[in-house]
Amino acid sequence: MAPRVLISDKLSDAAVQIFRDRGIEVDFEPELGPDKEKLAERIGDYDGLAIRSATKVTEKIIARADRLKVIGRAGIGVDNVDIPEATKKGIIVMNTPFGNSITTAEHAIALMFALARQIPQADASTQAGKWEKNRFVGTEITGKTLGVVGCGNIGSIAASRAIGLRMKVIAFDPFLSDERALELGVEKVDLDALLARADFITLHTPLTDKTRNILSREALAKTKKGVRIINCARGGLVDETALREALDSGHVGGAAFDVFVEEPAKENVLFGHPNVVCTPHLGASTKEAQENVALQVAEQMADYLLNGAVTNALNMPSITAEEAPRLTPFVKLAEQLGSFAGQLTETSIRGLRIEYEGDVAEMNVKPLTSAAVTGLLRPMLQDVNMISAPVMARERGIHVEEVRREQQGAYENYIRLTVITERQERSVAGTVFSDGRPRIIQVKGINMEAELGPHMLYVTNEDKPGFIGRLGTLLGQTDVNIATFALGRLERGGDAIALIEVDTELSEGMLKEIEALPNVRQVKALEF
Numbered sequence: 043m044a045p046r047v048l049i050s051d052k053l054s055d056a057a058v059q060i061f062r063d064r065g066i067e068v069d070f071e072p073e074l075g076p077d078k079e080k081l082a083e084r085i086g087d088y089d090g091l092a093i094r095s096a097t098k099v100t101e102k103i104i105a106r107a108d109r110l111k112v113i114g115r116a117g118i119g120v121d122n123v124d125i126p127e128a129t130k131k132g133i134i135v136m137n138t139p140f141g142n143s144i145t146t147a148e149h150a151i152a153l154m155f156a157l158a159r160q161i162p163q164a165d166a167s168t169q170a171g172k173w174e175k176n177r178f179v180g181t182e183i184t185g186k187t188l189g190v191v192g193c194g195n196i197g198s199i200a201a202s203r204a205i206g207l208r209m210k211v212i213a214f215d216p217f218l219s220d221e222r223a224l225e226l227g228v229e230k231v232d233l234d235a236l237l238a239r240a241d242f243i244t245l246h247t248p249l250t251d252k253t254r255n256i257l258s259r260e261a262l263a264k265t266k267k268g269v270r271i272i273n274c275a276r277g278g279l280v281d282e283t284a285l286r287e288a289l290d291s292g293h294v295g296g297a298a299f300d301v302f303v304e305e306p307a308k309e310n311v312l313f314g315h316p317n318v319v320c321t322p323h324l325g326a327s328t329k330e331a332q333e334n335v336a337l338q339v340a341e342q343m344a345d346y347l348l349n350g351a352v353t354n355a356l357n358m359p360s361i362t363a364e365e366a367p368r369l370t371p372f373v374k375l376a377e378q379l380g381s382f383a384g385q386l387t388e389t390s391i392r393g394l395r396i397e398y399e400g401d402v403a404e405m406n407v408k409p410l411t412s413a414a415v416t417g418l419l420r421p422m423l424q425d426v427n428m429i430s431a432p433v434m435a436r437e438r439g440i441h442v443e444e445v446r447r448e449q450q451g452a453y454e455n456y457i458r459l460t461v462i463t464e465r466q467e468r469s470v471a472g473t474v475f476s477d478g479r480p481r482i483i484q485v486k487g488i489n490m491e492a493e494l495g496p497h498m499l500y501v502t503n504e505d506k507p508g509f510i511g512r513l514g515t516l517l518g519q520t521d522v523n524i525a526t527f528a529l530g531r532l533e534r535g536g537d538a539i540a541l542i543e544v545d546t547e548l549s550e551g552m553l554k555e556i557e558a559l560p561n562v563r564q565v566k567a568l569e570f
């Protein structure tokens with residue numbers, strides 16, 4: 043069945059065409075985005091949801107999204123998506139981090155000019171027939187200082203445009219390296235220095251707990267008299283009430299806002315001030331940017347739904363379209379190894395070491411590690427998936443270590459997973475043969491070769507004659523059919539392991555009877 047995608051926001055038509063060309067069924071219903079009730083009713087029918095900022099993908103929507111595999115944001119900000127809930131449910135959230143950056147930086151520069159020359163006010167006055175030449179005396183921006191708060195993709199483009207306009211650019215961004223600042227030609231400063239020196243301040247950070255009200259009342263008080271403030275990033279970065287007061291007192295000379303604490307902003311404390319310029323979240327709204335993000339998000343979502351390739355996901359490591367088919371059998375092996383170890387572990391897990399050897403060590407092992415952790419945690423946490431597993435392991439204090447060795451041993455590729463508990467370390471290893479099917483090749487240091495089926499019987503025993511016959515007879519007497527039988531031992535007469543695939547689920551009573559056989563140490567039914 044072809045995957046189905048819902049576009050619930052005003053995306054460029056280009057996205058619809060891409061989905062169709064790739065054989066994906068698509069419903070383009072931009073009116074559903076703002077209608078939470080209707081969206082909740084419909085979301086259960088779709089594998090993919092493509093959005094901009096008008097669709098709020100809340101916990102409630104996600105709870106009804108039983109088929110949903112991917113949410114694609116045609117744009118940058120994903121603060122309208124409940125990512126932890128999506129993660130719990132195994133839904134990938136992806137965005138298009140660069141497609142609208144230039145356009146948004148240009149909007150910030152446009153707003154800076156609008157403030158410097160009061161263009162919207164002068165336009166309104168002129169068209170009202172007033173010709174107020176003396177009222178609109180502006181300020182030249184050449185030689186002025188622009189303070190950039192958040193010098194990432196958009197902030198750095200805005201900085202480069204401002205440098206081109208012969209401004210001096212200073213930037214506050216704790217994650218901006220000295221090398222990058224040098225390369226951009228900006229001076230790295232702390233926030234207080236930026237506030238004290240900037241003639242214009244432009245904000246380009248995401249809205250986080252750290253950046254909320256980064257321009258607070260106190261911060262605004264530290265700015266230079268007459269400063270002009272531009273916000274094209276997110277509402278909530280500036281205390282709007284405090285800014286209004288600073289505008290009223292004349293301390294702040296002007297403010298140009300594209301984003302607001304509450305959107306759509308039908309009313310706002312900034313509205314009506316003569317030195318305020320507002321646009322309705324237009325930062326990304328150019329034909330070029332909208333085509334970029336729509337095309338990109340549709341391609342990314344189609345790649346994921348059709349081939350398992352992951353690009354620009356916020357809750358999953360990337361997998362390219364080329365590597366996706368190659369990784370698939372290894373993902374299965376890693377999950378089986380994790381599940382094997384998880385089902386045998388009864389005490390709390392402290393750590394997990396995953397060793398990749400041979401060919402597989404040269405692959406993108408991040409998804410394999412996620413699969414191994416998923417398998418390991420599933421016996422304890424039913425709802426875990428490849429997307430949520432790394433977060434869940436971290437939350438439970440399970441330290442995950444990846445080791446890669448490119449040299450080959452006896453196998454072309456080899457994955458060994460070691461679970462570390464308070465009491466012991468237990469390892470299980472496997473490989474993928476050229477038939478693309480995973481095999482278990484070592485359990486607790488004992489070599490064997492077993493393919494895992496849905497119902498497995500795991501028995502550890504002392505290597506003594508007669509054991510296999512007794513076990514076979516017992517299973518036969520109770521009508522349990524053996525599909526495959528793999529054996530291994532440390533040495534003659536030493537520890538031995540039997541891994542047997544049976545056609546039916548094993549009852550508790552059956553397991554007890556096997557446990558009672560001579561020389562048996564441990565018996566476990568494993569499900570895969």
Ligand SMILES: NC(=O)c1ccc[n+]([C@@H]2O[C@H](COP(=O)([O-])OP(=O)(O)OC[C@H]3O[C@@H](n4cnc5c(N)ncnc54)[C@H](O)[C@@H]3O)[C@@H](O)[C@H]2O)c1
Pocket residue numbers: 118119120139142143146191192193194195196197214215216217218246247248249252253274275276300301323324325326327
């Ligand atoms: N108005 C619009 O239509 C529009 C369009 C596109 C993007 N945006 C918004 O613009 C913002 C920036 O987007 P981007 O693509 O440049 O993001 P980005 O991730 O490339 O850059 C953000 C920068 O903020 C910095 N930062 C993080 N925390 C900080 C802090 N506490 N103090 C200072 N700097 C901090 C980061 O180090 C990073 O360099 C986002 O919020 C995005 O949603 C708005």
Ligand SMILES: O=C(O)[C@H](O)COP(=O)(O)O
Pocket residue numbers: 094095096116117118119120142323324325326327
């Ligand atoms: O984060 C973004 O990409 C911008 O805020 C654009 O939002 P929009 O797609 O709703 O215009």
